[in-house]
Amino acid sequence: MDVYLDNHSTTPCDPRVVDAMLPWFTEQPGNAASRSHKWGYAARSATEHARGQLAERLGCSPKELVFTSGATESDNLAVLGVLRANRDRGDHLITVATEHKAVLDAARQAEAEGFRVTVLPCNPDGTVALQRISEAITDRTVLVSVMWANNEVGTLQPMAEITALCHERGVWVHTDAAQALGSCDLDLGAVPVDLMSLSAHKAYGPKGVGALFVRRTRPRVKIEPLQYGGGHERGIRSGTLPVPLIVGFGVAASLFDPDEVKRIAGLRDQLREGLLAVGGVEVNGSENRLAGNLHVYIEGVEAEALMMGCRSIAMSSGSACTSATLAPSHVLRAMGLDPDRAAGSIRFGLGRFNTEAQIEFAVQQLGAKITELRAMAHLYEV
Numbered sequence: 001m002d003v004y005l006d007n008h009s010t011t012p013c014d015p016r017v018v019d020a021m022l023p024w025f026t027e028q029p030g031n032a033a034s035r036s037h038k039w040g041y042a043a044r045s046a047t048e049h050a051r052g053q054l055a056e057r058l059g060c061s062p063k064e065l066v067f068t069s070g071a072t073e074s075d076n077l078a079v080l081g082v083l084r085a086n087r088d089r090g091d092h093l094i095t096v097a098t099e100h101k102a103v104l105d106a107a108r109q110a111e112a113e114g115f116r117v118t119v120l121p122c123n124p125d126g127t128v129a130l131q132r133i134s135e136a137i138t139d140r141t142v143l144v145s146v147m148w149a150n151n152e153v154g155t156l157q158p159m160a161e162i163t164a165l166c167h168e169r170g171v172w173v174h175t176d177a178a179q180a181l182g183s184c185d186l187d188l189g190a191v192p193v194d195l196m197s198l199s200a201h202k203a204y205g206p207k208g209v210g211a212l213f214v215r216r217t218r219p220r221v222k223i224e225p226l227q228y229g230g231g232h233e234r235g236i237r238s239g240t241l242p243v244p245l246i247v248g249f250g251v252a253a254s255l256f257d258p259d260e261v262k263r264i265a266g267l268r269d270q271l272r273e274g275l276l277a278v279g280g281v282e283v284n285g286s287e288n289r290l291a292g293n294l295h296v297y298i299e300g301v302e303a304e305a306l307m308m309g310c311r312s313i314a315m316s317s318g319s320a321c322t323s324a325t326l327a328p329s330h331v332l333r334a335m336g337l338d339p340d341r342a343a344g345s346i347r348f349g350l351g352r353f354n355t356e357a358q359i360e361f362a363v364q365q366l367g368a369k370i371t372e373l374r375a376m377a378h379l380y381e382v
Contacts, residue, residue, distance in 0.1 A: 007351035050250025070210035071178035074197035075102035085224035097334035126155030153285030154293025205252030209245035274363030292350035
């Protein structure tokens with residue numbers, strides 16, 4: 001049996017999403033920007049319908065959504081686009097050490113352009129203290145960027161409280177919600193962030209498409225585009241729209257089901273209890289985490305060895321964007337994990353297509369391999 005437990009890296013595309021996309025690859029070849037024939041009108045109608053589906057999922061206006069190639073582009077557009085467009089307002093960005101590299105590297109680029117950047121430390125569970133944000137805000141702070149749900153340890157940040165605090169001080173809030181889209185109730189009415197980055201392939205949609213929510217209500221967020229040529233997406237993001245992918249994104253957003261999230265959380269708990277029963281296993285991160293996330297430290301076992309020994313189970317020792325290096329992830333370092341604990345930590349990401357039988361199989365396989373690796377380590381030490 002093969003078991004896919006790496007849904008934080010990417011999720012399988014839902015068959016209903018694939019079915020919705022297929023006609024737009026062949027039968028409907030129109031460009032959404034073409035206004036001279038019915039194929040162009042059909043493509044535009046399809047993209048606007050998908051925009052409406054995503055807006056309904058988020059509780060915002062369709063006009064507040066800009067389609068991009070994914071959350072990485074959305075993060076760059078949010079951070080650099082807002083800072084560059086608001087130099088008269090300020091020159092200061094605040095973010096957190098556990099953010100995705102798409103935010104941290106964009107912040108580094110902003111520093112190279114003369115902006116001031118404050119990278120806040122986090123608590124041992126991965127959350128950021130409101131007091132730290134409050135103390136970091138100055139009269140020149142333009143934007144605070146905090147990830148809604150961490151892509152490695154699954155920690156959920158207190159976004160409602162963070163947003164309220166920043167708005168009291170007149171500061172805009174951006175959140176990378178790529179991981180949250182598939183398993184959290186993202187209500188932009190209840191949590192009125194100003195910018196939100198999203199990616200379809202983290203929520204059972206296709207790879208290669210994402211979106212940036214940009215709030216239009218006063219004070220309207222000013223944003224400078226990163227690329228030019230055609231003025232698509234109201235001039236914020238030029239480029240021919242990938243109609244099939246956008247159609248799939250809309251369907252994927254519409255398939256969100258809170259009951260399914262509860263089922264996935266139950267499978268996660270099944271996996272957790274099974275691993276804890278092996279002994280010498282501790283959970284990293286906060287109890288307030290993504291439903292499908294389990295990040296554990298396994299005493300006496302290196303994560304890489306466990307992954308090599310359990311090839312039939314997809315799991316990860318860090319985020320997909322940094323998996324080419326064996327160095328401990330920046331997230332685990334920011335949380336204060338020592339090198340040995342970081343090297344022995346594994347991320348499991350459960351999703352829509354996992355079953356109880358798969359989790360039972362995974363527990364058996366992992367338990368046996370952990371016991372074997374510990375025995376081998378003991379013999380080596382002797």
